[in-house]
Amino acid sequence: MRSANPLVLAGRSPLAHRVAQALQEQCAMQIQMSSDLLIAVSGGADSRALLLLLCALWKRHNALDRLVVVTVDHGLRKESAQEVLEVHAFARTLGVQRVYIERVKVAPRGNQEAAARAARWNAIAHVMQRCAIDVVATAHHADDLFESFLFQLARKRGAEALDTLPSRASIPIPNPKQRALIRPLRAVRKRDLIALLTRCGVAWSEDPTNHSPDQFRAQIRQFLLLGGETLDPCVDGLAALATTRSALPGATKSTPTNSRAELCALQPNLRRTTLARMLKHAGCVAPQSRTLDQLSRAVGDAIVRPRVYRFRGVTMKLTRTSLRAEAVA
Numbered sequence: 026m027r028s029a030n031p032l033v034l035a036g037r038s039p040l041a042h043r044v045a046q047a048l049q050e051q052c053a054m055q056i057q058m059s060s061d062l063l064i065a066v067s068g069g070a071d072s073r074a075l076l077l078l079l080c081a082l083w084k085r086h087n088a089l090d091r092l093v094v095v096t097v098d099h100g101l102r103k104e105s106a107q108e109v110l111e112v113h114a115f116a117r118t119l120g121v122q123r124v125y126i127e128r129v130k131v132a133p134r135g136n137q138e139a140a141a142r143a144a145r146w147n148a149i150a151h152v153m154q155r156c157a158i159d160v161v162a163t164a165h166h167a168d169d170l171f172e173s174f175l176f177q178l179a180r181k182r183g184a185e186a187l188d189t190l191p192s193r194a195s196i197p198i199p200n201p202k203q204r205a206l207i208r209p210l211r212a213v214r215k216r217d218l219i220a221l222l223t224r225c226g227v228a229w230s231e232d233p234t235n236h237s238p239d240q241f242r243a244q245i246r247q248f249l250l251l252g253g254e255t256l257d258p259c260v261d262g263l264a265a266l267a268t269t270r271s272a273l274p275g276a277t278k279s280t281p282t283n284s285r286a287e288l289c290a291l292q293p294n295l296r297r298t299t300l301a302r303m304l305k306h307a308g309c310v311a312p313q314s315r316t317l318d319q320l321s322r323a324v325g326d327a328i329v330r331p332r333v334y335r336f337r338g339v340t341m342k343l344t345r346t347s348l349r350a351e352a353v354a
Contacts, residue, residue, distance in 0.1 A: 031225035035221060036081035044210065047212065054209070061159075062092055065095055065163050066116065068108035070219050073227060075162060077222070078221075093121070093123040093158060098128045100131065161205075165211060175245050188283075191208070205290040284346065288300070300321055300341075300348075304350060309350075313337070
């Protein structure tokens with residue numbers, strides 16, 4: 026490791042500025058003394074870089090004590106037990122005092138990937154409840170966004186594939202209770218995260234299951250690797266497009282289409298304000314208050330049934346993943 030403090034190097038990097046901007050403009054998260062944040066960290070490069078950057082940003086405000094780390098051992102690989110201990114040690118060296126190791130059991134049969142994901146999020150939700158924290162940060166980045174976009178297109182999601190991996194959404198459990206996840210790295214390339222870790226002398230682990238040829242997502246990753254720089258404009262362009270589609274209050278949008286998950290993660294009053302702005306953007310100056318309240322409640326429901334809401338000159342089409350405003354001729 027270099028003699029310079031990794032937190033100092035990370036704090037001086039251009040990525041720190043980009044992440045700070047994304048936290049405020051896309052994730053509705055302020056870096057200040059009162060901002061508690063849970064960070065989900067694995068042994069991989071992505072989440073270690075996220076932890077390093079967030080620690081550098083919170084340290085500027087002398088608020089490292091507001092950060093909490095959770096790392097989950099699924100018990101599916103013999104190396105995972107050691108990896109969570111390494112994450113614990115790494116977080117403590119950065120100054121994070123509250124680090125939780127959660128061990129979960131995953132059935133050895135069936136869809137292990139889905140079962141592991143559900144178990145992981147239940148464990149994260151448990152830590153959020155224990156620590157009274159409402160927001161957790163994950164390390165999804167621009168390459169993940171492009172991968173998920175292709176995955177959703179393959180499942181014939183159409184235009185809704187553009188709403189994959191929103192910057193802010195409810196945590197994916199049956200009853201999220203206003204707990205949200207944020208993705209401050211969504212516009213950052215993986216190679217930039219690896220370059221940061223290399224510059225700071227930080228090691229990371231690789232999960233071989235991420236490259237298993239039996240998994241469709243792994244096949245997409247291989248396609249991205251083969252594409253190399255040829256696909257850079259596509260990956261960067263999708264990240265930029267996803268940013269312009271953000272549904273946070275005060276953000277400008279090029280199209281009145283929003284991720285339902287992002288809307289659902291907002292507090293009810295902010296959600297209603299955002300919906301009103303969507304309607305105004307589509308041409309409805311004075312939406313009916315009763316219909317707007319019905320729409321806001323429907324967006325926040327745990328189970329969504331697709332339907333159309335009609336306002337003066339505008340229709341709002343609600344699906345399980347998105348909400349779109351369309352002007353009526």
